[in-house]
Amino acid sequence: MEEIHLILAKNLKAFRENKKLSLEKVAELTGVSKTMIGQIERGESSPTITTIWKIANGLKISFTSLINHPQPDTQLVLRKDIQTLSEDHGRYRVYPYFPFENDKRFEVYTVEIDKGGYLSAEPHIEGTEELIVVFDGEITIRVNNDEYTLESGDSIRFKADKPHTYHNSGKSLARVNMILFYPAE
Amino acid sequence: MEEIHLILAKNLKAFRENKKLSLEKVAELTGVSKTMIGQIERGESSPTITTIWKIANGLKISFTSLINHPQPDTQLVLRKDIQTLSEDHGRYRVYPYFPFENDKRFEVYTVEIDKGGYLSAEPHIEGTEELIVVFDGEITIRVNNDEYTLESGDSIRFKADKPHTYHNSGKSLARVNMILFYPAE
DNA sequence: CGTTTTTGTACATTATAACATACATGGAAA
DNA sequence: TTTCCATGTATGTTATAATGTACAAAAACG
Incomplete structure (x- = not known):
């Protein structure tokens, strides 16, 4: 089972790269330091709920879009x-x-x-x-x-x-x- | 606009009291110390995402049920x-x-x-x-x-x-x- | 190419989340 | 009452989230 902060890491990085934003730009939009944004994306930090809230609001995306990773349609378990x-x-x-x-x-x-x-x-x-x-x-x-x-x-x-x-x-x-x-x- | 960690505080406390669980019991179910559970309920702490994840899983409730507070049907803004x-x-x-x-x-x-x-x-x-x-x-x-x-x-x-x-x-x-x-x- | 700028990471420091322990309060039992 | 037990809070310490600064590599520019 994938760890929650790694899911967050992927989602955030994917979003940022999709929108072609730099760490600095995201920091500016969200009020969270670019160092922290980078650490979150690399899975090196488990941010607090207020930090995640700042990110979601600054980027104008939903809280859940940051923590839900799309389940595959089919899942094989051996x-x-x-x-x-x-x-x-x-x-x-x-x-x-x-x-x-x-x-x-x-x-x-x-x-x-x-x-x-x-x-x-x-x-x-x-x-x-x-x-x-x-x-x-x-x-x-x-x-x-x-x-x-x-x-x-x-x-x-x-x-x-x-x-x-x-x-x-x-x-x-x-x-x-x-x-x-x-x-x- | 209500702060996110206060919403979490209310939801968690309401759930716990509704289920008639003690702080200690919740700590045992979730693997989060009862001190921390208490601080979260009192709005004294902004927990990390991994802590929230532990709580949601231990209590068998969804992540969003902890952070969504029900919007009133009608909202008057003067x-x-x-x-x-x-x-x-x-x-x-x-x-x-x-x-x-x-x-x-x-x-x-x-x-x-x-x-x-x-x-x-x-x-x-x-x-x-x-x-x-x-x-x-x-x-x-x-x-x-x-x-x-x-x-x-x-x-x-x-x-x-x-x-x-x-x-x-x-x-x-x-x-x-x-x-x-x-x-x- | 060399120079400048932009972007992400490393490092040092501060703020605070998380924990273990001890304490206080309020019933229940005797 | 007195004692006991359960529950939640306060305290001290450790782990780590969060920030600011400095650095290195890559990209843009001449």
């Missing part, structure tokens, strides 16, 4: 490129496929739990829902003092703003797809 | 509340009615020029257009070595990314409405 999150002595693995970003209201994970493996999750922010589909194995989910056992092909949806646990209660590796959903307030 | 911009020894006055803001692509001024008054304008950013309607008096506008004389009821539209001048060529006070328009790229 497992080998995914950073794995493991714990319980490596007995489960979480693969973040599509992490949260700005205005998307959900994120997508895949979770593998070895036989006997156990996963305890802290409550997510209020309102969060979890949608799970089991692909392989058997999983027992405990939430709100209720226990649900799911097998391959089963699914469940629950409010995830309370503590909850996952347990591989079957005889083989369990694999599930998990969607975390954050409803708009 | 002349007495407008900050006047004068020069040429006070022989002209510029009244900024609706200044540029974020995603609006234009701003609105009224300009008064006394008899004989003269106004020289630096080029605006590339692509900028000016739309002028004359209400009273006579004005001569010079742009690109061309000269246009307008009387009450006349109007003109021109590319304002080159130097241009306004001159009250009539016998009385001249008043015009001016719109500066910044086309999207």
Whole structure:
């Protein structure tokens, strides 16, 4: 995932070069020193919100045009490129496929739990829902003092703003797809 | 016009209190110290873009929901509340009615020029257009070595990314409405 | 070509964002 | 009450954003 200040860097530089403005000219228009403009463009600085505001106003462009980088229409994500999150002595693995970003209201994970493996999750922010589909194995989910056992092909949806646990209660590796959903307030 | 970091302050505090989260909890969710969260909420700090990004992601809300404060449906602007911009020894006055803001692509001024008054304008950013309607008096506008004389009821539209001048060529006070328009790229 | 000007970067300094720690205040529990 | 715990604020320190000046390379000019 690209860092926000690098996105800003690209957008600002692209805009400036497109308009054929010098650093000095931008400094004059925005009231931000040309040194700082240069550092921002090179990704060497994470400007404060007031600085970004000065730039957006001085250049007469929107705040978001500086921080939104156009998503490609198609995005391929290979497992080998995914950073794995493991714990319980490596007995489960979480693969973040599509992490949260700005205005998307959900994120997508895949979770593998070895036989006997156990996963305890802290409550997510209020309102969060979890949608799970089991692909392989058997999983027992405990939430709100209720226990649900799911097998391959089963699914469940629950409010995830309370503590909850996952347990591989079957005889083989369990694999599930998990969607975390954050409803708009 | 409200300062950007105060808008952020309000939005963040409103969100946190609405969700009934403590500063400490927000700090834990976002990876930003609770001291900093507190200072941001009190408007005592202009956070960097990376800090805002951490907050938006940790709270699972969009970047813009933190910086956009909802415009009221109706906005009344009285002349007495407008900050006047004068020069040429006070022989002209510029009244900024609706200044540029974020995603609006234009701003609105009224300009008064006394008899004989003269106004020289630096080029605006590339692509900028000016739309002028004359209400009273006579004005001569010079742009690109061309000269246009307008009387009450006349109007003109021109590319304002080159130097241009306004001159009250009539016998009385001249008043015009001016719109500066910044086309999207 | 050499000279001048324009443009972006390096450097040194100041202002302030960000953090860790300690403190004060206001309930809840006893 | 008294004690305890939770929450937000004040304080001191470090990291870094922001600026002004000086410099180097490239472009424009003769």
